[in-house]
Amino acid sequence: MLAGSVDNSMLNINDLPVEILHHIIAFCTQRELLLNVAPVCKLWHELAYDPTHWRKLSFDLRKESITSETVQNCFARSRLLRCIEIIEGRVRVSQCSLSVADIFRCCASHCDKVVDIQLCSIFSLDSWMIVELVRCFPNLESLGVRACEQLDHECVRNICDLSCLRKLEISHCTQLTDELLDDLSCHLPQLQSLIINGLIKISDRYEFIFYFINKCLVKFW
Numbered sequence: 001m002l003a004g005s006v007d008n009s010m011l012n013i014n015d016l017p018v019e020i021l022h023h024i025i026a027f028c029t030q031r032e033l034l035l036n037v038a039p040v041c042k043l044w045h046e047l048a049y050d051p052t053h054w055r056k057l058s059f060d061l062r063k064e065s066i067t068s069e070t071v072q073n074c075f076a077r078s079r080l081l082r083c084i085e086i087i088e089g090r091v092r093v094s095q096c097s098l099s100v101a102d103i104f105r106c107c108a109s110h111c112d113k114v115v116d117i118q119l120c121s122i123f124s125l126d127s128w129m130i131v132e133l134v135r136c137f138p139n140l141e142s143l144g145v146r147a148c149e150q151l152d153h154e155c156v157r158n159i160c161d162l163s164c165l166r167k168l169e170i171s172h173c174t175q176l177t178d179e180l181l182d183d184l185s186c187h188l189p190q191l192q193s194l195i196i197n198g199l200i201k202i203s204d205r206y207e208f209i210f211y212f213i214n215k216c217l218v219k220f221w
Contacts, residue, residue: 014043021047030057030074054078059103062089066098068106075110083116088123100124101132108136118144125150130158142167153179160187171197178202 014021025047028037038048047053054077059066075081084107086100098106100122107114114137119125125148133140140162145151151173159168160183168184168191170176176199184191196202 014041018043018047022050022052026053028053030054049077051078051080055080056083056085057081058085058087060087062087066103068098068102071098071103071106072110075107078111079113081107081111081114083118084114085118085120086122087120089121099129101129104129104132104136115140116142119146119148120144121147123149125155127152127154127158130155134158134161138162139164141165144169144171145173146171148173149175151175153177153183156180156183157187160184162188163190165191167191167193169195169197170199171195172199174200176201 021043025033025037025044028048030053033048033053038045054074057074057078059071084103086103088100100119117133117137117140122129122145125145141164143159143162143165146169151170152175156170156176159165165188168188170180178201180199180202184194
């Protein structure tokens with residue numbers, strides 16, 4: 001071997017700078033971090049559990065029952081958590097050991113930096129659940145509510161208690177009418193982005209008026 005040359009047979013991925021390893025591992029899902037990355041070695045275990053890789057968590061209640069222990073462990077290692085996504089679907093309550101409100105409370109007890117929550121197909125959603133959301137995350141800046149059939153005007157009035165909310169998406173929530181826009185206009189003047197999609201009971205004329213009265217960026221799909 002020539003002097004100064006590198007024996008490629010002796011190179012190991014762990015010889016890469018830790019910053020590059022962080023970047024590579026950032027492409028893994030949390031499930032992959034736990035099952036495939038953490039068991040490799042001590043270094044990869046430390047990388048897998050680094051809080052920078054746990055800034056967004058997604059809970060899909062359709063695929064598996066999520067236990068209290070699972071949720072506690074996830075939030076305990078996610079002190080930099082910024083965003084939560086919860087998908088419920090038409091799952092039977094008996095299949096889940098935790099409610100969506102339970103997840104809210106568990107998250108709030110561990111993570112104080114959450115500013116973005118996305119709720120999809122939460123068929124158990126009601127005004128009480130929204131009250132819990134507001135109580136647990138008073139500084140929320142972004143909220144998405146999609147295909148939540150039980151979302152009604154009382155729920156929207158509770159959402160209006162989020163004084164820091166800047167971005168709101170409400171999509172395919174079929175109970176809402178023009179009254180929704182009245183509530184948002186009166187009680188969320190700080191709103192900067194509003195996305196409304198698939199609300200079949202809101203009139204086109206009312207959307208047009210709301211668009212010109214309010215300063216926020218409004219998208220109607």
